[in-house]
Amino acid sequence: MSDKTQLANGNWRLNYTTGDLFSCPTDETLAHCISEDCRMGAGIAVMFKRRFSGVEELKGQKKLVGQCAVLKRGQRFVYYLITKKKVSQKPTYDNLRRSLEDMREHCIKNGVTRISMPRIGCGLDRLKWERVSEILEETFAATDISITIYSLPVKTETLVMKENTSR
Incomplete structure (x- = not known):
C-alpha cells in the first residue's frame, strides 16, 4: 500500500480504522502524545518507547510543551x-493544538502526507475526542496531509463486562 499520490491542496482527510496502529504501512509517519520529561511509562507510549527507543535522542532535542519531538526510523518519522x-x-487543548501545529510544520517541510495515530490525548489524558478531532481539522484543513486514526477492536469480554456492570 505505497500510494504516493498527493491530495489536492486543502483536501486533507481524517480516516478511521480499527486495528493495531503499528500494523500501518512502514513508510507511514506515526504520532502520539508524551510529557516533556519523555517518561513514556504508561499507555501506548510504552509501546512507542519499546518499538522505537531513542529516549535520550528525544530528550536531547530539548522540546517544550506545545512542541513536537521527532525521531527518524527507516522510511518514517515518529x-x-x-x-x-x-x-x-493532564494536557490542555491549547497545548495539544500548539504541538499539532509544530508537527504540521515539520510535515510540510519534509513532504509528509500520511500520518497514523491513536485517538491522541483521549486515553489516559482524558481529552474529549469530539474536541480533539475539531482541532485536527482546524490544524490540517489547508494541507495535503491524510490522517488515519487507529482504534483497537472492542473485545467481547469487555462488552459483556460493561453490560453486566450497567444493570
Missing part, C-alpha cells in the same frame, strides 16, 4: 507531541 510538562499532569 512524532512525539509534547502536550504536558510532567507525566502526572
